[in-house]
Amino acid sequence: MANSKYEYVKREFEFHRHLPASNWIVVRIDGCHFHRFSELHAFEKPNDERALRLMNACATSMLEEFPDIVFAYGVSDEYSFVFREKTEFYKRRESKIISVCVSHFTSVYDMKWKDFFPNNDLKEPPYFDGRVVCYPNINTIRDYLTWRQVDCHINNQYNTCFWALVKSGKTEKEAHQALKGTFSKDKNKLLLQQFQVNYNDEPAMFRKGSSVYRDKVKTDDCGNPIKRTREAITVSNFDLIGPEFWENHQYILGEDYLCLGGKEKYGYEYVKKFDNIHRLPYSNWTIVRISACQFDQFSLVHSFDKPNDETALRLMNACASLMMEQFPDIIFGYGFDNEYSFVFQEKTELYQRDERLIISSCSSCFTSFYMMKWKEYFPSKELVQPPHFQVEVSCYPEPRIVCDYLSRRQSECHNRNQYTTCFWMLVKSGEGENKAKEILKDTLPKDKNELLFQRFQMNYNNEPAMFRKGSCAYHQKVEASEDERWDVAVAHVDTGPHFWAKHSYVFDRR
Numbered sequence: 001m002a003n004s005k006y007e008y009v010k011r012e013f014e015f016h017r018h019l020p021a022s023n024w025i026v027v028r029i030d031g032c033h034f035h036r037f038s039e040l041h042a043f044e045k046p047n048d049e050r051a052l053r054l055m056n057a058c059a060t061s062m063l064e065e066f067p068d069i070v071f072a073y074g075v076s077d078e079y080s081f082v083f084r085e086k087t088e089f090y091k092r093r094e095s096k097i098i099s100v101c102v103s104h105f106t107s108v109y110d111m112k113w114k115d116f117f118p119n120n121d122l123k124e125p126p127y128f129d130g131r132v133v134c135y136p137n138i139n140t141i142r143d144y145l146t147w148r149q150v151d152c153h154i155n156n157q158y159n160t161c162f163w164a165l166v167k168s169g170k171t172e173k174e175a176h177q178a179l180k181g182t183f184s185k186d187k188n189k190l191l192l193q194q195f196q197v198n199y200n201d202e203p204a205m206f207r208k209g210s211s212v213y214r215d216k217v218k219t220d221d222c223g224n225p226i227k228r229t230r231e232a233i234t235v236s237n238f239d240l241i242g243p244e245f246w247e248n249h250q251y252i253l254g255e256d257y258l259c260l261g262g263k264e265k266y267g268y269e270y271v272k273k274f275d276n277i278h279r280l281p282y283s284n285w286t287i288v289r290i291s292a293c294q295f296d297q298f299s300l301v302h303s304f305d306k307p308n309d310e311t312a313l314r315l316m317n318a319c320a321s322l323m324m325e326q327f328p329d330i331i332f333g334y335g336f337d338n339e340y341s342f343v344f345q346e347k348t349e350l351y352q353r354d355e356r357l358i359i360s361s362c363s364s365c366f367t368s369f370y371m372m373k374w375k376e377y378f379p380s381k382e383l384v385q386p387p388h389f390q391v392e393v394s395c396y397p398e399p400r401i402v403c404d405y406l407s408r409r410q411s412e413c414h415n416r417n418q419y420t421t422c423f424w425m426l427v428k429s430g431e432g433e434n435k436a437k438e439i440l441k442d443t444l445p446k447d448k449n450e451l452l453f454q455r456f457q458m459n460y461n462n463e464p465a466m467f468r469k470g471s472c473a474y475h476q477k478v479e480a481s482e483d484e485r486w487d488v489a490v491a492h493v494d495t496g497p498h499f500w501a502k503h504s505y506v507f508d509r510r
Contacts (some may be wrong), residue, residue, distance in 0.1 A: 008409035014394045017278070019092040023134035024085045024141050027101045030079030032127050032361060038077075039250035040123050043313055045166075046159035047206045054109065055079060056235050057406050059212045059387075061108045062101070063233050071252055074242070075209035077106070082141060084254065094132055098389035100293060102130040106364040107386030109372035111400060125368035129351075133275050136251050142246065143271045144327065149240045152209040154184075157199060161187045164195050204237035211236050211245075211395040213252050243457075247433035280353040284395035285346045285402045291339035293388050299338075301384050306427075307420040309466045315377040316340060319369040320473045321390045321488040326365055331506055336405050336413035336470030340366070343402055354436035355393060363391045399507045406495045413470040415445075416459060421467075422448045425456050465492035472499075474506055 011194040019025055041050050044234040053073075059072045059079050068087040073080050081101065083089060090096035106128055113122055133143050158179060165175035179187070179503065191197040199207070220226050238245045246253070280286055292298065304312050313336075320333040320340050334341045344350065349358035358386065367389055374383050396402050419440060426436035440448070452458040460468070469492050476489035493499055500506075 004408065004410065004411060006404045009396075009405045009408050013390070013401070013405075015395055017094045018393075019097070019132065019134050021092070022085055024138070025083040025087060025089075025092070025097065026080055026133050026135060026144060027083070027098060027130055028078060028080045028133070028140070029102055029105050029128045029130045029360075030430055032129050032364070034077040034126075037094050037124065037126055041117070041120055046102050046156070046163040047203075048206070049203070050116045052076075052205055052210065054112060056210050056212065056268070057112050057115070058105050058108045058209070059440075060233050060235065061112075062105060063212055063214065065104055066101070067383065070213070070254075071145075072120065072212040072346050073148055073209060074212070075148065076155065078148075080145070080148055082145075094356075095359050096390050097390055098132050098360050098390055099290075100362040102128050103293075103363045103367040103384065103388035103390070106367040110368060111383065111386050122372065125372045127361060127364040127368045129357045129364065131275070131356045135271075135274055140271060140274070141253065142240075146241045147208055149273055153207060156202075156206050157184060157187050160197075160202065161190055164191065164197065168195070194494065208237045208239060211238060211240065213249070215249070216251065235405050260505070278355045280355050280358070280393070281395050282353070283346055284397050285399065285404060286344040286348060286353075286358070287341055287394050288344070288358065288364050289339060289392045290363060290389050291343045291392075293390050294363070295387075298385065298387055300305040302378070302381055307417070307424040308464075310464070310466070311377050311465055313337075313471070314375055315370065317471050317473065318373050318377070319366055320471070321490065322369045322373075323362070323366060324473060324475070324488045327362070331404075331474070333469060333473035334409055335362060335408070335473070337416065338474060339409075341409055342404070343406075359393055360427075361392045363389050403500055410470055410495050417463075417467050418445060418448050421460065421463065422451055425452065430457070469494060474503065 038048070038051070054073050055077070057105055059074055061071060061082075062079075062081055065067050066081075066083075066089065068083045069081045070084050071082040083097075090100070099339050107125065109126055110122070110129075133144075135144060155287045161179055161182075162172075162175045166172055167180055170178065178190075182190070188199050191199050209403050210236050212233065214231040216227055216229050217232045217234075218229055219232075220233075240246075262508075284484060299309070299312070316335050316338070320335055320342075323340075323342060324330045324333060327342075327344070327350065329344045329350055331345050351361070367387065370387055371383070374381075394405075396405060408453040422431075422440055422443075423436050426439060433438070439451075443451070452460050472491050472493060473488055474491075475486040478485045478487050
């Protein structure tokens with residue numbers, strides 16, 4: 001690929017933004033359309049303890065999976081994860097950090113759903129968006145967490161009053177009107193006088209949110225005392241606004257906390273200034289490339305066929321079709337092996353072109369589709385570990401370059417599949433994996449074709465087109481329908497000039 005005529009696509013248009021060094025990284029994950037999702041799944045109002053404990057379980061898994069997360073704070077359908085300031089997680093590449101975190105969170109949410117809602121099937125895939133913000137010191141990190149906890153209190157107090165009024169017989173409009181212009185003390189008075197509810201007696205998880213961190217304990221997993229102190233991931237519902245929690249847990253944020261002395265207060269408005277939104281350039285075609293993380297291990301654990309598992313590829317295609325239904329601005333998708341690229345039309349205003357939200361929502365949505373469709377394609381295989389995906393985004397100013405990008409990916413598909421076909425044929429014939437790699441070292445495509453033909457009587461060009469050419473997903477008009485209808489078609493064809501001449505409408509559809 002180094003000398004490919006399409007190499008300029010990567011060299012001139014694909015850039016990686018790295019987050020500034022020696023800054024604390026916060027990844028905040030929020031549920032997408034969770035108002036509808038909670039209604040569809042009949043969540044209790046104003047708080048569903050099962051849903052909150054599910055979110056806490058996902059956060060716990062995040063700390064288990066990513067050791068550089070030192071603290072997490074969650075409320076309702078959001079969770080914030082604080083990475084230590086010296087982290088080199090994915091070399092601090094913003095797109096990888098946000099997409100992998102959101103994808104893993106989504107995957108665990110799907111996997112653990114039945115643990116918390118055993119009698120409630122998932123009726124639609126949950127998905128999340130996310131953002132990454134960097135903060136320069138511990139003071140701003142504390143102020144950020146204080147801001148989120150204050151927000152938790154304000155929202156929960158309002159919702160507690162609102163749903164108490166609705167359950168007492170008022171309409172939602174009347175409840176909003178009754179609470180308009182009220183202060184915190186007014187809401188407390190309303191709850192006490194009208195409903196005999198002392199707001200301060202409500203569960204701390206509802207009022208204060210949940211904190212997840214590695215605590216120092218002297219007990220084992222069963223609660224039995226032990227001599228040595230060990231770290232255990234803990235979920236608590238403490239006050240983060242005052243100094244007591246942080247003074248008792250100075251080790252969470254590290255030694256720098258001890259040097260702070262008196263804590264200077266910056267304030268919430270100051271904290272918000274660090275949220276720097278990067279918007280993708282206008283009048284450019286946006287390509288979101290999604291690829292699975294640690295897929296060699298995942299495919300091994302789930303016994304995928306080598307070199308290609310047709311069922312796994314069809315599952316990827318099904319996810320791509322659902323992505324195109326979920327995001328109408330996607331005009332084309334191309335995938336092979338464990339990756340899929342999605343082309344968004346040049347005028348898309350998805351998330352006002354906020355790069356972080358596009359990356360995170362696409363990563364989460366694809367993950368959720370993969371989880372929900374798994375049983376349909378692998379009815380006899382349990383999903384043993386959660387899959388997660390990373391995302392890269394790039395922009396191209398004209399269709400010609402988009403076509404070259406897609407040709408580049410298809411060329412990569414051919415090269416990779418031809419190599420793996422030879423490799424696994426050698427391994428299955430008795431060669432060790434190291435020996436197979438040695439045999440294939442520095443071979444050209446014609447050498448590989450010759451090896452397959454001479455040693456295994458296999459004509460590579462007769463292999464299924466889905467393996468050799470990958471899969472194209474695009475909208476196609478349904479001719480037999482009375483009303484104009486466009487369905488998603490999946491084909492395994494060359495993405496050269498002949499294809500685009502026949503499907504020129506792909507770039508023209510709005």
